[in-house]
Amino acid sequence: MHAIAVTEGGGDPVLIEKPRPEPAAGEALVRTLRVGVDGTDHEVIAGTHGGFPDGEDHLVLGHEAVGVVVEPNGTDLEEGDVVVPTVRRAPNGGNEFFARGEPDMAPEGQYHERGIVGDHGFMAEYFTSPAECLVEIPPELAEWGFLVEPISITEKAVEHAFASRSAFAWDPESALVLGNGSLGLLTVAALDDRFDRLYCLGRRYRPDPTIDIIESLGATYVNSEETAVPEVPEVHEAPDFVYEATGYAPHAFETIEALAPNGVGALLGVPSDWEFEVDGGALHREFVLHNKALVGSVNSGVGHFEAAADSLAAMEESFLDDLVTGVHGLDDFAPAFADDDTTIKTAVEFASYEER
């Protein structure tokens, strides 16, 4: 079968041939429909994140997949079920985090991530997966199912952030999403019914398709070149919730300053080392005197995938059409890995739901 992989020499993703995998006991065989591309894939391709499976000279890419079960192999799944696979797998026979269904809470070294670190991804015509790592979604979502994984990242972050405010009556009204990439835009859409007022911050000037999307969602675009994060309270309002999806390191600290009293910031971006000066005294004091919180969040579990499928089902088709700027077949998949200002979200298509 065909697969898209990065190889030892580095460079652009290439098409390779691999044998179709055989499902082991407890695993189902899945025909891949579409696999999304995100910033993590770009980091894996650049060699700055992740790692090959032990003893392998390549890594099959892709962790945002949707497919159709073709061989249930004795699991509870049925042939034809549309499924989205979770990303983390237990190395070396498992551990407590996987045992209780919380792979997203496993610390470094206690997980592989398919298509990212230690395990091949889903950018192949077929993949196998333990049935408990396959989340069934309605067939009508098959076309957009590759968005369930990124939305699940938001579902987890929001769950953890809201949990941190559960010891008191918290009725948040406004949220600020830092980042107008595909994850930021999906988050604005997912948060739409949870906040009265949404803001999304980016670094682009008009005309720009992401700004159009933000405004079509009823949110307010904040150009960070004109209004930096600490200025948002003065120019707009102090948000009750901040979602940091850029990985721009100063944002974590600026978030504390910008938040409304009793607010919480969820951190999802992954920055590199970067030393800079902060008014640590003022930030520390702001944390305390206004009961603020910062919550880091990575990855997601089955429950978050299920919540994400619900969120996806509630999103307007027109938004999804605008968000997904390209779905590319195997015969010309290179544009799926483009990373320019006209590309928002792309996917590689291995089969359509109709021709599965």
Next chain:
Amino acid sequence: MHAIAVTEGGGDPVLIEKPRPEPAAGEALVRTLRVGVDGTDHEVIAGTHGGFPDGEDHLVLGHEAVGVVVEPNGTDLEEGDVVVPTVRRAPNGGNEFFARGEPDMAPEGQYHERGIVGDHGFMAEYFTSPAECLVEIPPELAEWGFLVEPISITEKAVEHAFASRSAFAWDPESALVLGNGSLGLLTVAALDDRFDRLYCLGRRYRPDPTIDIIESLGATYVNSEETAVPEVPEVHEAPDFVYEATGYAPHAFETIEALAPNGVGALLGVPSDWEFEVDGGALHREFVLHNKALVGSVNSGVGHFEAAADSLAAMEESFLDDLVTGVHGLDDFAPAFADDDTTIKTAVEFASYEER
């Protein structure tokens, strides 16, 4: 009646005469037994924190009180009830935070704090208070009841920190308390039955009475001059929970580094402005990749006072004897405001429970 106050000229607390207050409707009159002294009192005395009530030329000190109801005044309280007053009061007729019993979540400007900002404290022979701000405790705790307020600060911080970990299975084993002042020591005692292993960090060398107390509680003393916070994981272990009670600004940031994966830090100390360099990229990344959280916490509500009374009841008498280094009568109260290495926790006694 006698009261201890700071006056406009500044300087040490002085004994003043004031009329005995008359309880308004809904208020009870309380005979004060003891009032504790803490770091906030020292800041109020130094003029670096808080403020006088509008139009007044003095502020009666004291926010850690215990007393006996002498005039229930038609409230649900009874004469002889031993009570601890909460600290915050609603200015200008109240607001939503007070209405729902969460004064600790009111932002700046929406509260007074008795003995600290905008409202006289409890260092007087009598005080009045709305009945709903008086928490009844068992008479056998009367002697130590002035410790309920500081313990309540810990109860709230722990509640909020644990809430932030409630979205997953969190089974913390170790805690690090930053600060060996009276709040740090009370916290070590209060956390005793919630963690398997406790560490308490200070800047003192042996012999020192606080180190003796830490060890008598079965906790491990960490001298920060020998083992800085970021080195605790290597020298001891990475704590699941960090409680920051020093207000030393770098601790907030070092906490992120020191925490075990999925851990949480509670920030309570209140630092001044202080700019310094941090590896913001590494800290931000550590937040995300290991699902860590930081939660600021200030003040406390009635539920936290009730939990604190339970915690106090469970503390060994010998610990309380060692912790409270001085209880001083009105005839010689100056030593209660001493702040040296032999003073751990002090109180001013206005009446004993027996002679109430």
